[in-house]
Amino acid sequence: MIYTAAEIKQADATAFRQGMPADVLMERAASAVAARLTFRPRSSVLVICGAGNNGGDGWVVARESAQRGCDVFVYAPFGEPKSSEGERHAAYARRFVTIVEEPRDADYVVDALFGVGFRGPVTGKARDVITWMREQSAPVMAIDVPSGVPSDEASEFDGHAVKADTTFSLHGYKRSAFLTQTAPYYGTVEMVDIGLSHKSEWRVLTESDFDRGLLERDPYGHKNRYGHGCLIGGSRHLIGAPFLAARAALRTGIGLLDLAIPSEAHIMASSLPEAMYYGIDELPDKTYAATAIGPGLVDDERSDRLWQTVSRQSKPLIVDAGALTTEHLAAEGPLTLTPHPGEFARLTGRSVAEIEADRFRIASDFARQHGIHLILKGTHTLIVKPDGTGAVNTIQAAVLSKGGSGDVLTGMLLALWARTDRIDTESSPNEQAVLWHALAAQAASRQMHPASVLATDVIEAIGRI
Ligand SMILES: NC(=O)C1=CN([C@@H]2O[C@H](COP(=O)(O)OP(=O)(O)OC[C@H]3O[C@@H](n4cnc5c(N)ncnc54)[C@H](O)[C@@H]3O)[C@@H](O)[C@H]2O)[C@@H](O)CC1
Ligand SMILES: [K+]
Incomplete structure (x- = not known):
């Protein structure tokens, strides 16, 4: 939490009201x-x-450390x-320590x-005093x-603080x-539970939150059970992005995938024979289990027309990269936006620095205001629900700071939102996709030097976690 x-x-106040005395707390x-401080015996x-x-x-x-046999000095610069x-507590501790x-x-x-x-x-x-400690x-x-x-937030933080071990x-x-x-x-x-009641808007996600059941396959399952998704993206100079996303969706286990890309990108179709191909202007008239739009897309009239079509489906929709604009903030079905801080700056009209300093509040307000799911990417990616509550991913994966990583995540999101067998369950597809993405990145970096890991390596590691 x-x-x-x-x-x-x-x-604190609740505990006091309920009768917990302040000095006991x-x-x-x-x-x-x-009890958690592991000082060597008799150390100073x-x-x-x-x-x-x-x-x-x-x-x-100070008092407890002295009672455990350390030589303790207390410096209290403000009395x-x-x-x-x-x-x-100070009055009692004075009997056991040396004041300096x-x-x-x-x-x-x-x-x-x-x-x-x-x-x-x-x-x-x-x-x-802080300089001395540093x-x-x-x-x-x-x-x-x-x-x-x-x-809570770092907008006025000037960097002058204790660097703790x-x-x-x-x-x-x-x-x-x-x-x-x-x-x-x-x-x-290190977390220290002090027995107060826990109620928080934000949770911490670790590896143990990843639902390994997502990797299981029902021997009697039909491909439709794993969803039929549609991925829309690509433009003249950004041909690779939709392919990265599509391959990631397939590796994540999507049942069927339609890929809507510009005609010049069709030359790459042989690199991914598992998908079905459509021109970007000729989306089939189908209702998909889920749709993702944006990887490699440019924001132009065509993308607006596409938006008109996809936003009317009352099915999950994932919006990334080129489709992330302020005009695309409402859809019939559940909507997930996946900006990195630069894209989120454009969406909110704030600077990247402002966002990074107060990302929890800004992300939460934005998700609540628009009633959307938001994945604000970064070292600690935030996954926010439409009610403004959320979770932060703590699985570190430095290799993800490379072009193509976002496309991979979008494909994984598409696959998980398309899982018609799981969509109604409690486990949030967004949280699970972010965790799985980070775990795949870690798996890829165990196989080669992290500096060499490409987005395609992360895709190949999706099934190796
Ligand atoms: N519910 C909890 O979590 C509990 C918290 N306790 C402790 O209580 C702390 C909070 O105590 P307080 O609210 O008294 O606050 P702090 O002890 O964190 O800081 C307040 C003191 O710092 C001074 N100060 C603040 N900003 C300053 C600045 N820029 N320059 C110089 N002086 C500045 C204030 O004048 C005041 O004396 C927690 O961090 C925790 O260590 C525990 O004692 C008991 C339970
Ligand atoms: K402190």
């Missing part, structure tokens, strides 16, 4: 962190505590914690300066958030753990 600072405050959270630890509750957590960690629970007036060398540094209550930018003394060669363990990193994220992930500008500051993220 992923939480905003406001959602965490709300969960703090003890519980920080003890859970302390410097805990840097701020004046908020993140600092309060720091005092508890005692302001909250009564933080103050109480300046930061000092230690085997480990615990960063408890700022947590989710931080509001940027960092100035003055805080800036100096200069240490000792491992830095951050409590909740690396200090200086905003928790490990961050112990309380309650759940923060959005900034998945933003390009801030994610690298977290180091390894």
Whole structure:
């Protein structure tokens, strides 16, 4: 689960209302962190505590680490914690630790300066303390958030923050753990459940969320059961894109595939004999299980005419690349848009930097506003539902930053949305396609150097995960 600072405050408030005392919650959270800190016996630890509750957590960690036999120093540049629970924990911890007036060398540094209550930018003394932490060669363990990193969005982030080796994220992930500008500051993220009730708009997808049942084939199944899809794309200079998408759809298991491409692209038909071919202006008058439009398409009058036809079918429609325009935001059936940040910038009229700094909120608002499914691609691809809730893919696949990757994903989406046997089930075709795509990319990069992996290699690895 992923939480905003406001959602965490709300969960906190609910717990207090229900009778959980604030100092017990703090003890519980920080003890859970302390139990996970693997300090060598008798090592020296410097805990840097701020004046908020993140600092309060720091005092508890300091005390517990001392009780476990470490030589603990606390540096509190802004004095005692302001909250009564933080103050109480600090008063008790003082019996076990050494207070220092300046930061000092230690085997480990615990960063408890700022947590989710931080509001940027960092100035003055805080800036100096963060600079000092950045200069240490000792491992830095951050409590909740690396200090200086905003928790929800990075529009004002100037890069001056603690670079943690490990961050112990309380309650759940923060959005900034998945933003390009801030994610690298977290180091390894360890989740610490502190027993608050979980209610969030965003989920985290890992390999265990991939539904391997999608790879199974019913020995009595007919090809129609796996769907008849239509893929529309290609233009004079972009002939390869629809073929990549089509091949990916077939490798993902689609039952039947019609490919509507410009006549000049038909010379490539022999490279994919499994598909059936149509001219881009002569779409057969059929209702498909699902349709994908866009790979290699250019935005012109012809694409507008095509849009008129496909958007009227009350079946799933996937829109990518050349078909991603502000005129194509409504259709009869479920609509999935698959922009990368540049395309999403054009759709929303914002800059790429703005989108990257606040992608969760902007993607969620856009999906809700238009009532569509949205896949906002990136290192951590977001998969958003029409109600604005969503999930983030955490399977890393650096090889996907190459031309053709998006076309492959579109083909996989088409195949999964066309699965008439699964479409009514709970598992979202969009989430599954993004996971499968990333797993295939990982499989391809196990077979050759990642720098050499092509989109076609990812397609060939779809069945090798
Ligand atoms: N529900 C939870 O998740 C729990 C959270 N706790 C801790 O409480 C933290 C949140 O505590 P708070 O809301 O008190 O906030 P923080 O401790 O994160 O930060 C607030 C403090 O930082 C100062 N500050 C903020 N921005 C600054 C800036 N730019 N320059 C200088 N000073 C700045 C504020 O004046 C205040 O003293 C969490 O991150 C977590 O560590 C735990 O103690 C207990 C349970
Ligand atoms: K911190």
